[in-house]
Amino acid sequence: MTDDLKISVIDHPLVQHKLTLMRMEETGTKDFRELLEEISMLMAYEITRDLPLVDVSINTPVAKCSSKTLNGKKMGLIPILRAGLGMVDGIVKLIPTIKIGHVGMYRDPKTLKPVEYYCKLPTDVAERTLIVIDPMLATGGSAAAALSLLKEKGAKHIIYLCLVSAPEGIRAINEMHPDIKIYTASIDEKLNENGYIVPGLGDAGDRLFGTL
Numbered sequence: 001m002t003d004d005l006k007i008s009v010i011d012h013p014l015v016q017h018k019l020t021l022m023r024m025e026e027t028g029t030k031d032f033r034e035l036l037e038e039i040s041m042l043m044a045y046e047i048t049r050d051l052p053l054v055d056v057s058i059n060t061p062v063a064k065c066s067s068k069t070l071n072g073k074k075m076g077l078i079p080i081l082r083a084g085l086g087m088v089d090g091i092v093k094l095i096p097t098i099k100i101g102h103v104g105m106y107r108d109p110k111t112l113k114p115v116e117y118y119c120k121l122p123t124d125v126a127e128r129t130l131i132v133i134d135p136m137l138a139t140g141g142s143a144a145a146a147l148s149l150l151k152e153k154g155a156k157h158i159i160y161l162c163l164v165s166a167p168e169g170i171r172a173i174n175e176m177h178p179d180i181k182i183y184t185a186s187i188d189e190k191l192n193e194n195g196y197i198v199p200g201l202g203d204a205g206d207r208l209f210g211t212l
Contacts, residue, residue, distance in 0.1 A: 005170045007182040010046045015039055019163065019185050023201045029210040033086060036135065036163070036208060039185065040090035043161060047131070047183050048095070076128040080105055080146050081118060083205035087133040087161075099128065103149060105142040114142040119149060126154040135204035137165035137184065138197050140172025147177050163204070164188055166197045 018039045021027055027035070052071040057064065075095060079085050081104040092098060104118030122128065130150060137143055143160065150158060158180050160173065165184040168191050173182055188197050196203075206212045 005167060005187065006174045006178070007165065007170050007184055007187065009187060010043050010183055010185050012042060012046060015042050015046075015185050018042075019201075022163075023199065025202075027207075029207065032207045036086040036204075037090040039163065040087035040133070040161075041094050042090075043163075043183065043185065044091040044094050044131070047159060047161060074124070074128040075099070076101060076122050076125060076130040078103055078121070078130050078132045078146075078150065080132065080134040080142060083136065083208055084132075084134045086204070086208040087135065087163075091131070091133070098131075101125070101130075103132075103146045105146050114145040116145065116149065119153075121150070121153055125150065126156055128155075129157040129159065130155050132158060132160045133162070135163040135208075136197060136200070137162040137169040137173070137182070138191055139166075139195050140169030140176075143169065144172050144176045147173070147180060159183065164197055164200055166191050 018035050022032055022035045051073055053068040054071040055066050056069050058067050076099045077088060077091055078101045079088050081102055088100065099122040101121035102118060105114045105116055108115055132146060132150070134143060147158060147160065160180055160182045162184050164186050166188055170182060170187065173180060188200055190198050192198050
């Protein structure tokens with residue numbers, strides 16, 4: 001059952017179409033990389049629709065008018081290495097002034113527990129809305145650990161954005177970080193015995209970087 005999960009599914013037709021192409025076994029590294037960039041931009045467009053606006057007075061070539069602009073909200077983009085890197089360029093194209101930090105987490109293949117190996121963040125994370133990105137939300141261990149690390153560093157406003165998610169991972173984030181809103185393009189069926197999302201799309205990092 002997934003009715004108890006606190007998560008927003010981005011069901012835009014273009015997002016769903018591109019996700020299908022990414023899932024296909026025959027999709028190669030070049031196309032996978034380009035699709036991930038495109039879908040990340042589309043998803044970022046959806047999750048930023050509630051950014052605050054403020055009225056400003058401007059002059060067009062024809063007349064003076066009142067118009068809308070972003071209300072100076074500082075944002076940060078935090079990819080979880082390494083697969084999260086594939087989502088950066090698409091979002092930066094949409095929000096070119098966004099500051100970028102990096103968190104390195106890997107899942108121990110035996111224990112399935114997260115291990116931190118790198119963290120470099122903007123100095124003013126407490127003042128920014130951070131978008132944490134990773135294509136796959138599987139067990140939720142690495143994601144939850146990354147979110148805890150960001151909070152320890154002073155982050156107060158965090159959004160988690162992933163492409164494909166498993167119910168187990170969503171529940172882990174809901175339980176450990178109930179204040180953080182999660183966005184995904186798909187809630188898949190389950191995790192298999194190796195901790196991979198089913199049906200998923202394989203290992204996103206390997207498919208992205210051609211290290212199969």
